[in-house]
Amino acid sequence: MLANKTSIISPSVTIGISTKVKELNRQGIEVTSLSIGEPDFFTPDKVKQAAIEAIHANKTKYDSASGLFELKQAIVDKLKRDNHVSYDLDEIVVTSGAKHAISNALLAILNPNDEVIIPKPYWTSYPEMVKLLNGTPVFVNTKEENSFKLQAAELKALISNKTKAVFITNPSNPTGAVYTKEELEPIVKMCIENQIYILADEIYEKITFDDDFTSIASLSEEAKNMTITINGLSKSASMTGWRLGYTATNKKLASAMSAIQGHLVSHPSTITQWAAVEAINNCEADTKHMVDTYHSRRNEVIQMFEDIEDLSIVRPDGAFYVFINISKLKAYIDTPDSFSLEVCNRLLDDYRLAIVPGIAFGLDDYVRITYAADMETIKTGIEKMKQFINDLKK
Template sequence: MVQRLSQRVQQIAPSATMSVDAKTKALLQAGQPVVNMSVGEPDFDTPVAAAFAGVQAIVNGNTRYTAAAGTVELRRAIAEKLARENGLAYTPNQIVVSSGAKHTLYNIFMSILDPGDEVIVPAPYWVSYPEQIRLAGGVPVVVESDESTGFKMTPERLAAALTKKTKAVLLNSPNNPTGAVYNASELRALGDVLQNHDCLIVTDEIYEKLVYGVEYTSFAAACPDLMDRTLLVNGFSKAFAMTGWRLGYVACAEDLATAMASLQSHGTGSPSTMSQAAGLAAFAAFNSDVVSAFWRRRDVLVAGLRNIAGIECELPDGAFYVFPNVRAAFGRAYEGRVIGNALDYAEVLLEKHWVATVPGDAFGAPNNIRLSYATSLQNVEEALRRIQDFHRVLGF
């Protein structure tokens, strides 16, 4: 019998975040009072100016294909944004707009990797990085970090992971799932290690606007000598609450951009014309009140978790996640069921106390769980009450 599925597809691990979200929604539809702390999606609306621009594009008949790399107008606006906010000089020809930052990352790995090429991936990592690298024939090389390093890859660990097969190093700051943010000196220290190693640097900066009390620095700005080797990924989903619009981009050397535009032309083609119109308007419509709201929720959530016996929690500097360590619960029993790992912890918390989280195993950190505070302050406070009750049952 003919094998219906390719080995490539059979080797893909399902997205843990999407799986948890699907289970959570099923419970909600069944009438269960779940507090969803699992999904990485802002609970704010798309800025009105951006939404109106998208609708206006439709009404005006601006619904046809654009260039595969995106409209010149949007790519020019992205270049202006990168110059104004990040101190980086790019031309529109160095920018490719895609259907979300996830799509952008997929294009990158498909364009730069040959079978056996290694990509250094600091852990904890976003769930899709290793899978996308494997789909492109590459080998993810995980570099561990934990609370002792602030969930950041150190120069020493980076240097130890580099080999002749290293094609790229991936950096995500602010980080999903930890919220860790590399400062300029930390980025320069990593850049010093990479100066003498001929590899590319992929920087996922999708959460750059969501930082709390710290200054954000783009890797290419901290390490200008490495700008030609850097592929800067960003998008509109998180800061502008435009997840469903599916709009992201990469800025990089022109030869890399040309290759990715060509790949995209044979895959999805151009990104949504209406979404591009909305993205163009979004740059002038960023609402800083969103940052203030996230900041407040972060403080309440971290303070509450630190007051629960059996939980250790770092204070994240960015994104909208906290990543508490729950290993103290391992080995304890809940109504006869032993909590053996973070997956057990997350499942029992969801099934018995109706709080949806994501187990850290999915992010390469089996002692932790991820909670998203991209939800109301009321939900944050209710989740804390339920987690406190959960830990009382566990005997803390």
């Protein structure tokens, strides 16, 4: 009696791992977790206080489907200040997290069997979202030597008359790669020429270490018109559970997404939205502290992996992940199923270490760890990986 689409999607691997870790913890079993992509900082106190004040001021009624006026104004100001692109208020739609923003966008642009190009490795939910909304995911096999960043020639090879959009995740989850302006320009030019929407997932934009961040919509007016900018506050303000995201698009798309949202969820929590106004306007110092901490950890983690000859990493320039090539371990592990899942299951079952298999991101020769954890936990996790490899060789 279920809809056919429920049979073609897979459960979230990352959420599944998190659930398993929590169950082990409830059993009193301690697990070193480097799996979940969540800041290990609390939401800034000033943001929590803004939410409390909104409650006491009875700012808890229905509001506009596309978001509070005050929050949309803060987003417009932020985009102009930080991303160097100008939007009007009616081009912003506030959502219940970035996932919701992506869902709104796909609902607004996809007809049945429209194709969405997704570079590998991808964030785990992209293909399932596309399939749920009757689209067809088309995967690009990017190259490790390019830090898995999409190349214009790779995109060109997959464009068809059914292509509606392409995902560009910048900075990347799971690799931490950051596109430069020069790397983005030929990709964007091709999308403009072929009238392909760019789903620009920029949720990690604040977490970059070595290069200035370039927002795709800032490249030109034509780029802005074809770009659906996805962003939110889960990573930059450590507001994962608050569920606050947004899109910035042309007016026609924003109007469509606002109408869709109005029927499906009305609007995000008004309390969360008032907290978000404070986060966007007054939390730059809090974000900088988090990013400086991640940067320091990133540098330490890179040094740690230099001493592990059986593993290699993609150097992360942003976000808070390390994507690890484990292909050399195939010499010691034979499995008919997913190789990366087998490695992660053994690490969790035998070493009580939780990390994410690369198959969740479309590449089975890799695993992902996060350094959104204290350094003691990170060091313990990497030591467990070393021990696992040493035991394999015995």
